Amino acid sequence: MHTDAATAASADRPGSLLNLEAVVVAFGGLQALGGVDLQVWKGDRLALLGPNGAGKTTLFNVIAGDIKPTTGRVTIKGIDCTELPARFRPRLGVARTYQKTRLFRGLTVEDNLYLAQTGRSGRHLALLRSGVDTEFRTRARAMAETVWLADVVGVTAGDLSHGQQRQLEIGMALVTGPEFVMLDEPASGLSRGERERLVQLLLSLDPDITLLLIEHDMDVALRAAQRVVVMNEGHTVASGTPEEIRVDPLVHAIYLGSEAGLTGAGP
Amino acid sequence: MSPAATASGPARPGGTLRRLLSARNVVVAAATALALLLPLFGSNFFVEFVMTRTMILGIAAATIVFLAAYGGMISLAQYLLAGVAGFMVGNAVVAQDAWSKGLKLGWNPWVAVLFALAVTTFVAFVLGALASRTTGIYFLMITLTYAVIGYYVFGSITPLSGFGGITGIDPPGLFEDHPQRMYLALVVLSVLVYVAFRVLAATPFGLALQGIRDDPVRMASLGFNVSLHRTLAFTLAGFTAGLAGVFNVWWNGQIDPTSISIGPTLDLLIVAVIGGTLSLEGAWLGAFVFVTANNYLRNLPLVDHIGITEARFNTIVGVLVLLIMILSPDGLAGIIDRVRKGLRRLIQQPPGSGAGPAEAATGSSP
Numbered sequence: 255m256h257t258d259a260a261t262a263a264s265a266d267r268p269g270s271l272l273n274l275e276a277v278v279v280a281f282g283g284l285q286a287l288g289g290v291d292l293q294v295w296k297g298d299r300l301a302l303l304g305p306n307g308a309g310k311t312t313l314f315n316v317i318a319g320d321i322k323p324t325t326g327r328v329t330i331k332g333i334d335c336t337e338l339p340a341r342f343r344p345r346l347g348v349a350r351t352y353q354k355t356r357l358f359r360g361l362t363v364e365d366n367l368y369l370a371q372t373g374r375s376g377r378h379l380a381l382l383r384s385g386v387d388t389e390f391r392t393r394a395r396a397m398a399e400t401v402w403l404a405d406v407v408g409v410t411a412g413d414l415s416h417g418q419q420r421q422l423e424i425g426m427a428l429v430t431g432p433e434f435v436m437l438d439e440p441a442s443g444l445s446r447g448e449r450e451r452l453v454q455l456l457l458s459l460d461p462d463i464t465l466l467l468i469e470h471d472m473d474v475a476l477r478a479a480q481r482v483v484v485m486n487e488g489h490t491v492a493s494g495t496p497e498e499i500r501v502d503p504l505v506h507a508i509y510l511g512s513e514a515g516l517t518g519a520g521p
Numbered sequence: 522m523s524p525a526a527t528a529s530g531p532a533r534p535g536g537t538l539r540r541l542l543s544a545r546n547v548v549v550a551a552a553t554a555l556a557l558l559l560p561l562f563g564s565n566f567f568v569e570f571v572m573t574r575t576m577i578l579g580i581a582a583a584t585i586v587f588l589a590a591y592g593g594m595i596s597l598a599q600y601l602l603a604g605v606a607g608f609m610v611g612n613a614v615v616a617q618d619a620w621s622k623g624l625k626l627g628w629n630p631w632v633a634v635l636f637a638l639a640v641t642t643f644v645a646f647v648l649g650a651l652a653s654r655t656t657g658i659y660f661l662m663i664t665l666t667y668a669v670i671g672y673y674v675f676g677s678i679t680p681l682s683g684f685g686g687i688t689g690i691d692p693p694g695l696f697e698d699h700p701q702r703m704y705l706a707l708v709v710l711s712v713l714v715y716v717a718f719r720v721l722a723a724t725p726f727g728l729a730l731q732g733i734r735d736d737p738v739r740m741a742s743l744g745f746n747v748s749l750h751r752t753l754a755f756t757l758a759g760f761t762a763g764l765a766g767v768f769n770v771w772w773n774g775q776i777d778p779t780s781i782s783i784g785p786t787l788d789l790l791i792v793a794v795i796g797g798t799l800s801l802e803g804a805w806l807g808a809f810v811f812v813t814a815n816n817y818l819r820n821l822p823l824v825d826h827i828g829i830t831e832a833r834f835n836t837i838v839g840v841l842v843l844l845i846m847i848l849s850p851d852g853l854a855g856i857i858d859r860v861r862k863g864l865r866r867l868i869q870q871p872p873g874s875g876a877g878p879a880e881a882a883t884g885s886s887p
């Protein structure tokens with residue numbers, strides 16, 4: 255299934271969506287990213303793999319504007335975003351999830367999904383509800399259904415189970431109607447069945463949506479992605495199709511060797 | 522996939538929530554009716570001193586609760602902002618030929634109110650903008666600094682604060698010599714403030730404010746201007762504190778720098794803590810307890826051994842706050858809420874049975 259899509263994606267390359275040039279991030283003496291170059295094309299389904307501490311989340315934070323790179327350049331849709339604060343990213347169609355969930359724990363599922371949409375619209379300073387809000391509410395409930403939370407739309411996010419919180423996390427990124435979605439370990443803490451469901455959701459996304467995925471679960475990552483980039487100690491060390499990565503000896507040595515599930519993975 | 526997983530969260534259907542809110546509303550409406558009828562049966566002292574002061578402190582404390590409950594900001598600057606409004610009214614209304622200090626502009630009292638509120642709102646906007654990048658303990662420290670600086674600013678700019686303060690500040694004719702009218706106006710204002718804050722919480726602005734309380738980082742990544750939002754909320758709270766300040770100076774008839782010093786600033790925080798910083802009703806409840814303690818505990822036979830009245834009062838309030846905080850970090854409102862939930866659980870022993878009777882249990886509130 256994904257091979258067809260992969261062929262289609264490589265056949266036409268409409269242009270670069272994201273371009274990282276020599277991105278360095280240093281936390282004091284520790285270099286979390288040591289000069290990363292990365293290009294993401296529109297419609298890409300890219301998985302980012304790497305062992306703990308490889309710098310994957312740090313890379314997300316740089317792209318999302320949550321941290322500024324020490325040196326290097328971040329370009330999204332041709333716009334230099336290196337110095338641009340995180341709050342301008344949604345206007346470029348960028349949405350992300352967090353590895354450690356960041357929800358509005360005192361608000362209901364529906365309010366979480368509603369708020370996720372208002373930031374981009376400028377509606378959040380409004381003191382009166384309007385038709386736009388009704389539309390946002392409708393979309394919030396529809397998204398709750400998409401991420402399997404229809405039964406708990408009225409429940410406070412802080413009261414959800416861990417798995418439900420992860421689902422809401424994804425919903426909050428998708429409900430903004432993004433062009434570029436970054437998911438940081440969406441499958442972590444999910445049961446086997448929930449993971450399968452997640453893969454189906456990712457595969458069913460609009461093909462125009464560009465997806466950048468961090469995932470430790472090989473099965474999820476290699477099935478949802480058409481291209482894989484492997485990171486280690488702040489550097490990208492390999493890239494290729496899931497098939498190529500599966501058999502790459504270097505990748506095995508630094509990361510996958512310990513992953514018994516690798517050979518068993520596959521559609 | 523696994524419907525069990527979705528259903529496993531603590532079930533709280535919207536119906537229960539709505540019922541809970543309406544029970545809350547009934548209690549508030551009953552308390553309001555009682556407050557409005559009070560002049561018919563309460564003593565003059567109780568209405569003019571205890572309850573009038575309760576309403577003033579309640580409104581001011583409600584601005585602390587509003588910022589804390591919806592914005593996650595604990596502000597110590599609210600009494601200062603009320604004081605700014607008070608000083609502005611004082612400077613504006615006292616007549617040139619009066620035996621008093623200050624600018625003595627001799628303005629119409631209502632014009633003075635507009636002027637005072639405009640200045641207070643502007644000051645709140647500036648202070649809010651400066652503090653808007655901080656949260657938690659840092660926000661508290663910055664606003665504490667505001668309170669301290671404000672005290673010294675008014676203390677040192679004597680043309681504004683009139684050396685020992687501005688005296689002879691008369692309320693407008695509507696309230697002059699009509700303390701009961703002033704009290705009723707304060708009840709109405711309290712209701713307006715309470716309703717406005719609660720309605721605001723459900724608007725797009727209010728929801729975004731609660732989002733910022735829960736996770737400012739996520740809000741920024743969703744495209745919100747977190748600092749601006751915090752600044753606007755602080756400005757609104759400042760304006761409302763200004764309203765309390767106007768009535769406060771009318772009620773006192775005078776204002777001096779000591780009245781906005783660290784003591785009263787902490788008193789207002791104590792009022793909010795007694796009531797519970799997460800519940801709007803708690804502001805007025807806390808104010809009532811505080812003012813009652815202030816007026817009546819002084820004369821208790823047992824405690825008059827402690828010493829001079831002020832120390833006696835502070836000791837008792839200190840013990841009271843300590844007790845409440847140990848029993849319930851969310852103040853009296855939190856205690857009431859827990860009693861209500863406990864009763865409901867007791868009545869609802871067989872799960873799934875109607876919760877109707879539990880509502881009656883919530884009717885017990887001063």
Ligand SMILES: Nc1ncnc2c1ncn2[C@@H]1O[C@H](COP(=O)(O)OP(=O)(O)OP(=O)(O)O)[C@@H](O)[C@H]1O
Pocket residue numbers: 281284285286304305306307308309310311312313353
């Ligand atoms: N805010 C921070 N301050 C200091 N060091 C940090 C910070 N964030 C990350 N690091 C460090 O940078 C390195 C890369 O961290 P990062 O979170 O990007 O790794 P990761 O690839 O996402 O790992 P994981 O798979 O465990 O999530 C780690 O050594 C981490 O300890």
Ligand SMILES: [Mg+2]
Pocket residue numbers: 310311312353
């Ligand atoms: Mg990570």
